Amino acid sequence: MLAGFADPVLDAQRVFRAVLDAMAHPGRVVEVAAPESAPNPLHGAVASLCLTLVDLDTAVWLDEMAGTQETREYLQFHCGCRLVETPAAARFALIGDPAAMPALSRFDTGTDESPERSATLLVQVPSLREGRGRRLAGPGIASEVRLEAIGLPAGFWHGLRDNHALFPRGVDVLLAAERHVAALPRTTSVSD
Amino acid sequence: MAAERAARRRWMSVLAQASGEEIEQAWQALPEQPEYRVVRRPEVGLVMVRARAGGSGAPFNLGEMTVTRCTVDLPSGMAGHGYVAGRNVRHAELAAVFDALLQDPLLTAGLEEAVIAPLEAGQRERRRQVAARSAPTRVEFFTLVRGDD
Numbered sequence: 001m002l003a004g005f006a007d008p009v010l011d012a013q014r015v016f017r018a019v020l021d022a023m024a025h026p027g028r029v030v031e032v033a034a035p036e037s038a039p040n041p042l043h044g045a046v047a048s049l050c051l052t053l054v055d056l057d058t059a060v061w062l063d064e065m066a067g068t069q070e071t072r073e074y075l076q077f078h079c080g081c082r083l084v085e086t087p088a089a090a091r092f093a094l095i096g097d098p099a100a101m102p103a104l105s106r107f108d109t110g111t112d113e114s115p116e117r118s119a120t121l122l123v124q125v126p127s128l129r130e131g132r133g134r135r136l137a138g139p140g141i142a143s144e145v146r147l148e149a150i151g152l153p154a155g156f157w158h159g160l161r162d163n164h165a166l167f168p169r170g171v172d173v174l175l176a177a178e179r180h181v182a183a184l185p186r187t188t189s190v191s192d
Numbered sequence: 193m194a195a196e197r198a199a200r201r202r203w204m205s206v207l208a209q210a211s212g213e214e215i216e217q218a219w220q221a222l223p224e225q226p227e228y229r230v231v232r233r234p235e236v237g238l239v240m241v242r243a244r245a246g247g248s249g250a251p252f253n254l255g256e257m258t259v260t261r262c263t264v265d266l267p268s269g270m271a272g273h274g275y276v277a278g279r280n281v282r283h284a285e286l287a288a289v290f291d292a293l294l295q296d297p298l299l300t301a302g303l304e305e306a307v308i309a310p311l312e313a314g315q316r317e318r319r320r321q322v323a324a325r326s327a328p329t330r331v332e333f334f335t336l337v338r339g340d341d
Binding site: 001002003004008077078 | 229230231232233235263265271
């Protein structure tokens, strides 16, 4: 069994602050504190996001790659969360293999009355880089921001465009690589 | 499986109900203190105690109690959990270590004899003393007789 954060309260607060920062500035790559070791095959940042955001009130869906026995035990022990079998039932979805991820529309996009009751996707990618790649615009971005995320299929970016059009409904996406996190909330539009 | 679970439940209960000093003494008395790693540091929290009136009524919240929990694992991969009443973090940690050790089939019998049995006997004795002290104060209402014949 792997240990979680060295200091559960303060580390989770620090990561939460970093995620707020990332969400407020879509496309900005922020660094987060990571536990000493993460369950195979998760990166440190993904484990941090889980330890910070997931608790016993959240239903979590894991894709095939992320859904190892090790990850399941880790989440159940440290977060106490419920693991669900269908993407639509999940509050948080953990995606280890973005190339094979389900369409964004298969996740819970909330309702017009309560758009906040939608799913948040934690997508693990091999690397994240600011300053080149897809052009992002929208709230939180002064002029334009470019974000390059290796390993995301073209269909993902199309799906993100449809997701943006659903506003105020829609899912929010957090991309994570190694110890870095970038957010693509539903308010962000993508071009190129 | 069911028998193992019952056995574990029993020793976890004994470890939790022992006093902090007793656990510490048992730990010091071990021939050698094994190495262990803390997976979840001792943390203090509240749990809601639920009860049923008369054991069969509708469940209700009796009240909250302070509980300290801790999880450790041994180099052998055995994980142990300690849940104890109160806020004695050392007690929770050692209870978790003993729980992990007791799950090792090679150690179970020895620890059972050296640690669990004496603790359990002590607890039984304490309960008996409390019962003995309170027994004379019992009023047997049904033995009262009416004054008029």
